[in-house]
Amino acid sequence: MKITIIGTGYVGLVSGTCFAEWGNTVVCVDKNLEKIAQLKQGKLPIYEPGLEELVVSNHSAGRLSFTTDLIGAMKGAGMIFIAVGTPPRTGHGDADLSFVYLAAKEIAQSLEDDAIVVVKSTVPVGTGDVVEKIISSVRPTGSFSVASNPEFLREGSAITDFRHPDRVVIGVEDARAKEAMTTLYSPLAKYETPVVVTRRRASELIKYASNAFLATKVTFINELADLCEQVGTNVIELALGVGLDHRIGKSFLNAGPGYGGSCFPKDTLALLRTAQDHGVSLRIVEETVAANEARKRRMALKVIDAVGGDVDGKTISVLGLTFKPDTDDMRDAPSVPLIETLQRFGAKIRAYDPVGSKNAAQLLENVELFDDPYECARDADAVVVITEWDVICRLDLIRLKESMRFPVLVDLRNAFSVENAEAAGFQIWSVGRPAPRQAVPGARSLPVTFDAAPGYLGLATAAPLLCAAPEFG
């Protein structure tokens, strides 16, 4: 099968490369000249573990190519995937579908008969209908189908997620599209991957409902973490005890500074907008969005508490800037509002991220960026862990502490064990775990002591959850 992918971003590039790996001939199209030029030279415009090798091998095998020439890329294509961005419309919250609609118009000009247009971008319910109308208006007598095939991959583990998904969702309105789509995904049959074939509108809504549910789960554990802090218990043990119930599940129960990234924030807002347009109130999702927004800034107050109640003139070193580990994506990263809030209170910010500094530099002002975490921590009044990159979780805490002015560690990902941090001489503040035994003078929160016996079930089994696999999509 010859496949054309419109939009060579995180989703388009990964999907195109994996389709090529399955033996299809794939042409990835993008309007961004620099991106395509880089890809033609075998260089990746994004950071995604394992992707470069696959791109290079499929490109060398002649199955994967890159172009800005849409008309040429459409020749002989039986399937055309739309994988362009659907960012939130500024000031509105609903998905900006202009890229999708423009792509549909452009595709319509050179669509061959019987081709299937597949919307892979995350789009509100009914978008497939509009795409079909756009194409029909250009090709009133043309024979084509429009299908929906939302993507569930997570940045940072995108290749594995694409090749071993929990399920594939396909939304179709005719048997021909159903046959073509199920054939395309037939390489997954050997893993017995469930393929949900449904109507187009249901497929579109499944994607939003999934992301809204996961965002709610994250927000739920975050709020429980706040309660854990007040009652002197540990959210990691709580999450373990709750998550082992298979009706609930362990994933997405890592408490932190609030969800971010290119999907959850925009998709929850877009779902709310769809619901409003249809006179439906999704109160749980509304509360999730509000609680998450408030949380990101409230994390700054935790840092201020940790340094004694006033951050003015103090140096805060931030470790990890991207919205999660193993990606360079800074879209809606919680680090940004947190840093901006600390800056408003007068803090001087130094920051380190193993991969995201280039993208972060475009979003953050007056932040000194470092290539080395220990250098970043030099003379700091506190170190704040925002993203649990492996390299950050493995830092030598004694060495880190040595260069700091005060040994205060605000661990917003529970990346370090309290015992290890305290043994290294740190006062550690984390999320949903007890506050330090010795509070910094002037701190507002009451320190809560927590003594668990060694070998205590929760602590013993909770350890592997530290620095757990990244989860946000």
Ligand code: NAD
């Ligand atoms: P992205 O911004 O990384 O990539 C989109 C690409 O499309 C850009 O390179 C842009 O230049 C290109 N583009 C836009 N209009 C074009 C056109 N008319 N012709 C050719 N190229 C065009 O976006 P992304 O993160 O890959 O997301 C794409 C879609 O997939 C979104 O709807 C997103 O919500 C969804 N999604 C993303 C993820 C994720 O983890 N990033 C996961 C699941 C679903």
